[in-house]
Amino acid sequence: MSGQRHNSMEAFWWPKETLLPRVLVVMPAYNEVDSIGHVITSVQQLLPGVDVLVVNDGSRDATAHVATEAGAILVSHPYNMGYGVACQTGFKYACRHSYDYVVQMDSDGQHEPRSVLPLLAAVMEPDVDIALGSRWMGLAEYKGPLLRKFGKFFFGFLAGILTHQKVTDPTTGFQALTREVVHFYSSNVYPVDYPDADVIIMLKRAGFRMREVPAIMYLNTTGKSMHAGLLKPIYYGMKMMLSIAMTLLRDDRKLRPVQPPELVNLGYDRGGMA
């Protein structure tokens, strides 16, 4: 049914030119048929009236079907392009449809849907542009492998020094963004292969204000981590160091876009807030 996108009757009665902020939850998905339906329904139950966008990154299973059945908006990549690209597609969609806030979360059930609420609450405060969900702040449910802990410590330390702000979870993919940050992410400066610590430093240098918020994350039970294998963590470390060094050499303040640069705005913008 068409009404599936809105879970409550209130959603129907909102006037079109509402003053309430429009929120989009972006979920990149690659072969997540087992978990995605549950994640979408829990987000919709917790936050009725919030749109859920599933970016299907060339899945070979029924992820797309399950997502539409659960009432999410679906955008499907023609072929697999990776996690970062899928996130960026979601951000571009949000730009195009003038959403005020975007939450980025995983569709594999690692991110607890209940933690969307504190993230959104934080990002809606006037002195915050981006709220990062941290799995290591207070709510200690997450116990990762040793290498990841080291990476977390090292890049968190580095990001902390470079941003003059404590960063406990530099690799988080659970974040809430304002419209401005979404525009920034939609531009070509966004590193689409591993958007982690370098993005945090880039955001800080571009003048955005961030806050870390405790978020519940679970261990990946299916074991298909992005950073699996022997060579990938080494490559990741090297690439991240290079990326951070290059970020420091650039002046990203100039790169901060006012308009989403890549997409032609076909009159979708409600105007005003850009």
Next chain:
Amino acid sequence: MSRVQIVMFASAVTLLLAVLNLVRRRRLREEYSWLWLLASLVFLSLTISSVVYGWVVWLIGASNAALAFAFLGLYFLTLICIQFSVQLSQLVTKSKNLAQEIAILDGEIRDLQKAADVAMPSAGGELQKPVRAAADGVRAAAGNGREPGSNGWEPAKSSLSGRVQPARDQALSDVKLSNNPVTELPLPGLMPPSSSGHQASGYEDHAERSID
């Protein structure tokens, strides 16, 4: 002229002519040919003029000519490879952006089709059929009629239409389920504002949100 110089001269001329011919036949774009042309011209001047040759060997500080040529050749190859990497990076970014836009537009088209089906349940999707057939024809033609039995005019079972089909069927079955008089609305644009009852605002909202 030593024998090695003659061989070098012949190779440089062949290279120059080959690159020029490729550009003439539009197999190689001008903007990617200049580095090759520069390389072949440098080699040509090296083999023709003993002054340039002696100067380059002196500049590099090579003990013999072969070393100078090897150095220069490697250097040009490296430059050209770097140029290719730069072009490749740009192409990757561009194709990524294109694929993202295709994905977004594809999603919006599907939403619009669904909204149209919901807005016109009495037509049962009949009104969209000619449009869809035309769209399928265009898709088949775009695929160069690779599917058997497709002549570019009849709707072909292309991969794209195969992917869209379940969504359409879903939309049509949705319409059948909601087959009650209240939802049977004419086109939203043709409707007087007073007739848009509260019951229907859900659908209307959906149709508008898709465009909004």
